[in-house]
Amino acid sequence: MKYLKIIAKDIWRYSFGWIGSRYIYREIVFPFIYSILVVTFVLLTNFLVRTIDKLLGKGLPIKIIFNFFYLNMAWIIALSVPMATLVAILMAYGRLSEDNEIIAMRAGGVNFISILSPGIVFGVITCIVMIYFNNNILPEFNHRARLLTRDIYRKRPDLDIEPGYFVENISGYSIYVSRRRKEELEGVVIYSPDREGHQVTIYADRGKLNVIENSVIFDLFDGEIHELDKKEFENYRILKFKKHRIVIPVDNLTLKRTESGRRGDREMTIKMMKEKIKEYEKQRESIRKKIIYMAKNYINNAENMEINHLIKIVKRRKAEINKGRMKLEMGKFLDTAGRIIGEYQLFMVYQRQINRYLVEIHKKFSIPFACIVFVLVGAPLGIMVRKGGMFVGATLSIFFFVLYYVFLIGGEELADYAYVSPFWAMWTPNLLLAAVGAYLIHYTRWEQKQIEFKFIKKILKKLRLEGNSKGKDREYESC
Structure with missing residues (x-):
């Protein structure tokens, strides 16, 4: 604990009281802004490609289309900021190392932790801002984006059923679906909490959703209807069926959906x-x-x-x-x-x-905390890489970011089905990368070695040679 207090004091002193800290901040801020713009553009382009076909042919005004993409910018920013932090730290410390400024600082008596302290403070500030953003701004934008999406889809009547979530905006029913492929449903649970003192729960292996004129129709297959008398538990009936149909009037449903304030877990504080x-x-x-x-x-x-x-x-x-x-x-x-x-x-x-809700609560903290973890990984990597600039920074960032999100998404799936606790599911990626960062900091502090990425150079050289040989073959063929 005493050692941690000393490190904290050094970080504070060298983050604000040392003239070199302002220089390092400038080296971080400009690549950070540039990286946010690039990453946001890439994610927005990908989102545009995936959704444009759903917007075309519906006669929507340009204002509505722009509003649709504006509301979806929130989750794109939530993803791009941690990645931009990693790119900025890699580029900043890589350039300082390339120009031997890190060596000059250490020769001047500045210890290694103090050199890292501006990056750590930058990561902490970014983390705090993103926690506020994820808890207060992102849910509202997600909610408004979903409402707008629902209104757009209402031009082609459909039901707002998302796999893995209860839909509770239908009077007298709660509906849960494990999987959905357009109209095809799997793992359907329809629960009626109270109907004249009886609890009715319908289970079906699969089902089909149709909209016909003024009705939404559920055709359920291979299931059971469980009916429980709440006054007398012994009066419990189970009816098995091969096919069962539930019809819901669209007018009544639309009225409930318009007035409903239901939010998904990603739309909640x-x-x-x-x-x-x-x-x-x-x-x-x-x-x-x-x-x-x-x-x-x-x-x-x-x-x-x-x-x-x-x-x-x-x-x-x-x-x-x-x-x-x-x-x-x-x-x-x-x-x-x-x-x-x-x-x-x-x-x-x-x-x-x-x-699911516990996972989302932990996620609101764990993803912003990744900004700090990426500083611990990116700073020593940037010092070891030295040369490479934006290309190497982006390549390493993509690798670590993909690795991070593979663990995060995998952990989320495991936690949803109670295989692991939500805490460990959401925080394990941070703990693993923090351990990698601690090792890299220790290695860089004492070894002072750099990574040349010779294997990348060999691959590029080989590709250039192959390209030149193909060009010569074409010249001979034309002769």
Whole structure:
């Protein structure tokens, strides 16, 4: 702890009290601005290519199209700033190293941490700004962008169903879909919380969504309808079906959707998501109590078991009965087991929703914190690379950024399905790159070696030779 306090004091002193710090800040700021413009342009162009076909042919005014891209600029900036930070740090410290200014500073008695301190402070400031941006500005822009997108798509009536999220803007229904390919749906759950004292939950392996005149139609296939009397849990019915149709009037739906303030997880502030988590935790706890109530008559000590362990026991006993390995006097157990498993499926749907919100909460901090981590990686790399400028800076930035987002997206998928905790899913990429950065700082501080990237030069030289030989072959052929 004492050593960390000394480092913190050095960083503060050399970040603002040392004349060389202002020089380093200037070296960072201009590449940072340039990098933001370049990265934003690339991401915006990619977004334009992916969405332009959805806008064409709808007779939209130019103002609406410009507003559509303006509202989507927020998430593009949220992605481009961390990457621009890495590019700027690589270029700034690379140029200082190339001109031997790093060596001159160290010869003048400035320690290595002090040389890095302006970059670290720049990363911290960028991190703080992006945390505010991600929590206060980005959700509002995302929400307005989705509303505008919905209004545009309403020219071709469709339903605002996103895979992996509850749609709660349909009166009396909550709808969850695992996957969606246009009109084709997979893993459909339709939940009616309260209908004259009855809870109705519909599960279907697959389904199809159609809009016909003034109605939205769900055609569901291979599923079950679970109906529970909330006053008497014993009155539980399960109806299996090959095909089931649900018809919703479009006029009523459109009215609810227009008045609805529903937001997705990426359209919420941290406060909003915490409130949503509390709401889903109450629903989950209610379902857990139902499961325990139904199981306690057949399984000893069910009240004190973890829900996952209890479900494993239920499934195992059900399988043993079906195979004839076990006989129970209670003939209702198989029916009860089916009810318990059905309720557990709904329990896990709520758990996945909670995990999604927790992932987004951690993401609002972990992605901005990557600005600091990228400084720890980029500064020593820039010093070791020295030559290469924007090309090498961009190449290394893309490599580390892709690596970072592969871990981030993979962790998000694992956390959504409760394989890992949301905290570790979102912070592991930062911890791994921070460890790499710490090693590079230690290596650069004591070894003072540079990376020449000779293998890149060899590849470029080989490509030039091949290009020249092909050109000569064409000359001989023309003769």
